Amino acid sequence: MRQQMVLGDFIFGLSQGFAYSTLTRSTDGGWSDMAIVASKPLSRQSGQTLEKLTFGGTAMYAVGMARLDDLRALQNARAPLPLVDGVGRNWGLWRINSVVENQSNVIDDGTAMVMTWTLVLEEFINA
Numbered sequence: 001m002r003q004q005m006v007l008g009d010f011i012f013g014l015s016q017g018f019a020y021s022t023l024t025r026s027t028d029g030g031w032s033d034m035a036i037v038a039s040k041p042l043s044r045q046s047g048q049t050l051e052k053l054t055f056g057g058t059a060m061y062a063v064g065m066a067r068l069d070d071l072r073a074l075q076n077a078r079a080p081l082p083l084v085d086g087v088g089r090n091w092g093l094w095r096i097n098s099v100v101e102n103q104s105n106v107i108d109d110g111t112a113m114v115m116t117w118t119l120v121l122e123e124f125i126n127a
Contacts, residue, residue: 005055007094007121008074008081012055018067020119022056051123053083053094059115068117071099080124093124 003013004020013019030048033041059067074081080093097120103112 020055020057024054094121
């Protein structure tokens with residue numbers, strides 16, 4: 001079975017009816033500036049911040065609603081999760097910072113026909 005990414009036991013991919021269409025990876029170099037009154041700021045290395053991943057996608061029908069509930073259940077477990085991509089690369093441990101969904105085309109029983117969603121993960125370091 002092909003997949004884009006696996007977070008814990010949660011599979012992202014078309015085979016699960018829950019694929020992401022965007023992925024933003026945010027890292028910084030750990031630099032900060034120290035203000036100097038009569039000069040330009042001094043650059044200092046203060047250490048890197050944690051890396052962030054932001055996934056975005058569109059899900060359909062009750063299947064999408066259920067998959068978003070599965071993500072929220074993982075989030076509520078409040079435990080770091082391993083992240084592995086579709087080619088087998090282990091990205092380490094990550095925590096779920098937020099799950100955001102926007103429902104549209106909601107029918108009379110409350111089922112959304114279309115959901116756009118965003119998932120924000122942050123690297124988990126406990127050294």
